[in-house]
Amino acid sequence: MKVPLSWLKEFVEIDLSLPELAYRLTMAGLEVEEIRLVGLPMPAEAHEFKIEGLSWDPDKIVVAQIEEVMPHPNADRLVLCRLYDGRETLTVLTGAPNLFPYKGQGPLPKPLKVAYAREGARLYDGHQPGFVLTTLKRTKIRGVESFSMVCSEKELGISEEHEGIIILDDDAPVGMPLVDYMGDAVLEIAILPNMIRAASILGVARELAALTGKPLRQPPLPPFERGASIEGRAAIQITDPDLNPRFVLGLIEGVTPRPSPYWVQRRLRLAGMRPINSVVDATNYVMLMLGEPLHAFDYDVLLTRAGGKPPTIITRPAREGERLTTLDGVERTLEPYMILVTDTAGPLSLAGIMGGLESEVTEATRNVLLEGATWNPINVRRAASALRLSSEAAYRFARGVHPALAPEAVRVCLAYMAAWSGGRVAEGLVDAYPKPPVDPEVHLSEAEVRRWLGVSLRGEEVADLLRRLEFACQVQGETVIARVPPHRLDIGEGVIGKADLIEEIARLYGYDRLPETLPADPLPQQRNQPLLQAEEALRDVLVGLGLQEVVTYRLTSPEREARWLAPAEGDYTPPDYVRLANPIAPERSVMRRSLLAAVLEVAERNARLSERLAFFEIGPVFLPLPGQDLPEEPLRLALVLSGVRHLPAWDRAEPPLADFFDLKGILEEMAEALHVPHWRIEPASYPSLHPGKSAVLYSGERELGYLGEVHPLVKARYDFGPAPVLVAELDATALLSLVPERFEVQGVPVYPPVIEDIAVVVDESVPAAQVESIIRQAGGKMLTRVHLFDVFRGEQIGAGKKSLAYNLTYQAPDHTLTDAEAAQIRQKIIRRLEQTLGARLRS
Amino acid sequence: MDDVLEINELDALQARALQELEAVNDEAALQAWRVAHLGRNAPLMQIFSRLGQLPKEVRPQVGQRANQVKQALEAALEERAAALRAAALRRALESERLDVTLPGRRPELGRLHPTTRTLRRIVHIFAEMGFQVYRSREVESDAYNFELLNMPAHHPARDLWDTFYTTTSGVLLRTHTSPGQIHVMRERAPQPIRVILPGMCYRYEQISARSEIQFNQVEVLAVGRNITFSDLKGTLNTFARRLFGEQARTRLRPSYFPFTEPSAEMDVECFVCGGKGCTVCKGSGWLEILGCGMVHPTVLQNGGYDPEEFGGFAAGMGVERITMLLHRIEDIRYFWANDVRFLSQF
Structure with a gap:
């Protein structure tokens, strides 16, 4: 909401500087987002607000009068003005088209009052787009010297208008600094959804009066001529009071729509509205001033539609498929939740949103029927959003306008209409008010104020604060009974009303004055959160293992995920997804099912940026559940590893590429560091992985996820280099649930171990894990460590064979192991390997 | 008593040995010097072995002097050895000097998002x-x-x-x-x-x-x-x-x-x-x-x-x-x- 300071001052005295004013309003919930100076000087004090705009130099920009408009000797599109600026008479050059009608008419009988800028004045350049500051310099245009000018609104920063110069109202005093005559500032205030009552000059003034303690005042109405009574000239039928609680009509006859007085046009422009004519301007002016949107009908059009009889205005829901051409010229098809203002001949306007084209006020309008009504906010909101129509009226009605405002607004508007357009205001109003709202009465005790705000206020203090906002308050003992004033709909009843009042009290008391405490309420029982702790531990472990954490979009598309999920070969049917009804783009149309697909995209994007790719993410995937509305959201862990094993250094130029065992080592270390019980990794196959380089991580019998090298055909779907891409995706929910909150450790042995190496030759097909498992079984408790240190293939051991070399540690917890004991264990291990695997010892 | 032959010989021996030690600049030369002056066949050792044949009245005097010389040579040897070790270490440290401004070899540590x-x-x-x-x-x-x-x-x-x-x-x-x-x-x-x-x-x-x-x-x-x-x-x-x-x-x-x-x-x-x-x-x-x-x-x-x-x-x-x-x-x-x-x- 744009609030011109001069207008606000008509309703309440303001003795604060602009920054102080902005601060007070902001701290009361009327956030001043920006201040635009329109003539007034820039405040000297330090301030916390964005203040922009133009200050008018009082010496250089003044009110002047043009006494004669003369043709330019060398240019048809320019004129010379004889102008008096209060000091001297000068000749000023201008190309303003709105002076051309006066050209060559000799001395004007009624001089034109204008805004005159002398040499050296700081102005906006009227010929450049946007607002560019310039200093007025002496120049020669087509042989005529020019050192000063008459200004357009744009040049003074009032609006973008640069078609012609400003013609001030006749009462402007010549020679007066323009800033003193009409210098202003516009406060851009963000209106909160529950403060629509403040979306008017009166509304802001009321809040300001409550804050500063200055009285609220109503500017006097202009004098106007009264006509015959409205009685019998129009009737109203409301079919549903829930949709239309009140409808008021007033009548003015004999108007002549014309340009409004300059000060009205300027105010409308400063408030962000376009002046149209003096009839329409009056409706907008009063809406901005009082907050009640009004609508003017051409009364004669209504008479014609009613066959010459007085019109009956009927408000009702639209019928299915009914049509109306709104005054923007668009024919709209209506729905039954949209409310219509109609007459006996059909729809007239879209209630609370926009008028119809047919009954619109035009230059030819002479008699005006003026509507001030109240509409159901939900219907207005639904209709406006369905029709994608936004208007100042819809904005206000959708948030709730109190029906009590209507008659006063109609009366005030008719007075301005008469003052600016001529005509006689019919005596009285037609007022249909089938459903007056009951303004709630709220009881609030001192104890409740204390319980909500943590500050002790006496009943009288509370009542005083509320009275400033026009609540009618009674204090009974420690309880304040407050009646909501008849201009606001945001205060509820019962406990909600109490909360609403608490907010008003806190706002007026000042949030900054409230004390600062820590909760004295008992601390709730504190709980252990093992899953959350394990999740953070998992992050730390993976980061320590050299992986970069990423966080990816959870919105994706089936096509993106198919790159990973579709098997290397064979058909693929995309799974069921949580789908968006209103995706922002096709590639973000579903919720992801695969975390790994997203991390692979990250790796792909970074492939050219880094020789070593090592990423992980922990996050949810979204799996629709049959027969249920809401999906399952299990947590996953995804890892991607590719490129060099280590970053190259100046003395190790070409590090080896990471392979399956780098990834496996990371998972082994992760499982170990998190104390995952009974974990093991076993060969397995997975449709998108290399069939010979894939495995599954288990804890006991529970499968936690897969790991492996991406299948070459799947890898070809991505833009990766030649290095293998290693991936893993684990069920993080399961993994984290297995992380024990406590675990036990072994003592450090005191007796020396016996350490020896053995090399075993087995068939190539025998998995190393099986060999190790047999060694451990046979070795029993005394065998404390088995470490594979070499795998060898070669002629010496024969084709189809491999030699596995182990470093074995035997150790007893209670004595020094003898060589004989060690030899015994060793024999047992060898015998078992021979028997089970046909292995032989390599010497 | 000044004219006891062995005493004069011992003085000369000490002077010569210490002078030679001055020229010793590496471990090998040091070992050679030790063999020459403190080894089994060194002149000093021969004086010790000849002690029994000396007249009874000069025997303690010569013995005492020979011990003094031996101690002096051993101390000089130890000092020289220490100096050589220190010099060797200095040279080694000097030769191992790195350009510490070369970048370090960083272990791969990931980062949290x-x-x-x-x-x-x-x-x-x-x-x-x-x-x-x-x-x-x-x-x-x-x-x-x-x-x-x-x-x-x-x-x-x-x-x-x-x-x-x-x-x-x-x-x-x-x-x-x-x-x-x-x-x-x-x-x-x-x-x-x-x-x-x-x-x-x-x-x-x-x-x-x-x-x-x-x-x-x-x-x-x-x-x-x-x-x-x-x-x-x-x-x-x-x-x-x-x-x-x-x-x-x-x-x-x-x-x-x-x-x-x-x-x-x-x-x-x-x-x-x-x-x-x-x-x-x-x-x-x-x-x-x-x-x-x-x-x-x-x-x-x-x-x-x-x-x-x-x-x-x-x-x-x-x-x-x-x-x-x-x-x-x-x-x-x-x-x-x-x-x-x-x-x-x-």
Whole structure:
């Protein structure tokens, strides 16, 4: 909401500087987002607000009068003005088209009052787009010297208008600094959804009066001529009071729509509205001033539609498929939740949103029927959003306008209409008010104020604060009974009303004055959160293992995920997804099912940026559940590893590429560091992985996820280099649930171990894990460590064979192991390997 | 007695040996010197072996002198050996000198995502005030995301959130972590509550430097019989001072959220310019960091708490926004782009 300071001052005295004013309003919930100076000087004090705009130099920009408009000797599109600026008479050059009608008419009988800028004045350049500051310099245009000018609104920063110069109202005093005559500032205030009552000059003034303690005042109405009574000239039928609680009509006859007085046009422009004519301007002016949107009908059009009889205005829901051409010229098809203002001949306007084209006020309008009504906010909101129509009226009605405002607004508007357009205001109003709202009465005790705000206020203090906002308050003992004033709909009843009042009290008391405490309420029982702790531990472990954490979009598309999920070969049917009804783009149309697909995209994007790719993410995937509305959201862990094993250094130029065992080592270390019980990794196959380089991580019998090298055909779907891409995706929910909150450790042995190496030759097909498992079984408790240190293939051991070399540690917890004991264990291990695997010892 | 032959010989021997030692410059020469002057066949040793044949009266005198010479030579040898070792070490150290300005060989350490870092800080600060983490789902029902939070269908406040809806009617992507308020209240009522609710939220917006379709939020919720607006102020100010520095000035500005009343926005004085106004705070000197307020009676009621008996406060903040402020990140799109050139800086 744009609030011109001069207008606000008509309703309440303001003795604060602009920054102080902005601060007070902001701290009361009327956030001043920006201040635009329109003539007034820039405040000297330090301030916390964005203040922009133009200050008018009082010496250089003044009110002047043009006494004669003369043709330019060398240019048809320019004129010379004889102008008096209060000091001297000068000749000023201008190309303003709105002076051309006066050209060559000799001395004007009624001089034109204008805004005159002398040499050296700081102005906006009227010929450049946007607002560019310039200093007025002496120049020669087509042989005529020019050192000063008459200004357009744009040049003074009032609006973008640069078609012609400003013609001030006749009462402007010549020679007066323009800033003193009409210098202003516009406060851009963000209106909160529950403060629509403040979306008017009166509304802001009321809040300001409550804050500063200055009285609220109503500017006097202009004098106007009264006509015959409205009685019998129009009737109203409301079919549903829930949709239309009140409808008021007033009548003015004999108007002549014309340009409004300059000060009205300027105010409308400063408030962000376009002046149209003096009839329409009056409706907008009063809406901005009082907050009640009004609508003017051409009364004669209504008479014609009613066959010459007085019109009956009927408000009702639209019928299915009914049509109306709104005054923007668009024919709209209506729905039954949209409310219509109609007459006996059909729809007239879209209630609370926009008028119809047919009954619109035009230059030819002479008699005006003026509507001030109240509409159901939900219907207005639904209709406006369905029709994608936004208007100042819809904005206000959708948030709730109190029906009590209507008659006063109609009366005030008719007075301005008469003052600016001529005509006689019919005596009285037609007022249909089938459903007056009951303004709630709220009881609030001192104890409740204390319980909500943590500050002790006496009943009288509370009542005083509320009275400033026009609540009618009674204090009974420690309880304040407050009646909501008849201009606001945001205060509820019962406990909600109490909360609403608490907010008003806190706002007026000042949030900054409230004390600062820590909760004295008992601390709730504190709980252990093992899953959350394990999740953070998992992050730390993976980061320590050299992986970069990423966080990816959870919105994706089936096509993106198919790159990973579709098997290397064979058909693929995309799974069921949580789908968006209103995706922002096709590639973000579903919720992801695969975390790994997203991390692979990250790796792909970074492939050219880094020789070593090592990423992980922990996050949810979204799996629709049959027969249920809401999906399952299990947590996953995804890892991607590719490129060099280590970053190259100046003395190790070409590090080896990471392979399956780098990834496996990371998972082994992760499982170990998190104390995952009974974990093991076993060969397995997975449709998108290399069939010979894939495995599954288990804890006991529970499968936690897969790991492996991406299948070459799947890898070809991505833009990766030649290095293998290693991936893993684990069920993080399961993994984290297995992380024990406590675990036990072994003592450090005191007796020396016996350490020896053995090399075993087995068939190539025998998995190393099986060999190790047999060694451990046979070795029993005394065998404390088995470490594979070499795998060898070669002629010496024969084709189809491999030699596995182990470093074995035997150790007893209670004595020094003898060589004989060690030899015994060793024999047992060898015998078992021979028997089970046909292995032989390599010497 | 001066003319005892052996004494003269010993003096000469010592002088010669010490003189020769001066020239010894390496370990081999030192060993050779030792053999020559202290070895079995050295002249000094021969004097010792000849002692028995000397006249009885000179024997003690010569013996004593020979011992003195031996000790002197041994001491000189030890000193020389030490000097040689020291010189050798010096040479070795000198030859091993590195260009220490060459880059180090770094082990690969990953980094946490910046969002995780900020989340951890926030969680940690609130944990010390007794607020524990509570998580809830991201695909939500309209009821939990809006209706139970005091926003029935067509409530104008719904305009504050541009929402992603799913193809299942009444199911949407949560626009804030506030649905978690209802979940936790329904789970715990009538016990007091102090939780924070971190998590991903979604908004239907055009992606730009300033807005994203997904973002992390942390919601703070306290419910009890005696929770006041002053407690809200104290708790959030404590938080802001710990996150932004003990000197950080804050202010609460009245605002509106449908699920709180009274509602406020918290601003912290711009720590980039100290409140003087800069591009980060857009000239205002203040940075908006969170929205907050007292839990609305309707929300308490929907959560299973009697609003006549219980009160509460709630606050919500954007994790990426705070991260951007803390690290002066200019573009929110960096967060989910996961470019290593961005991530590796954390």
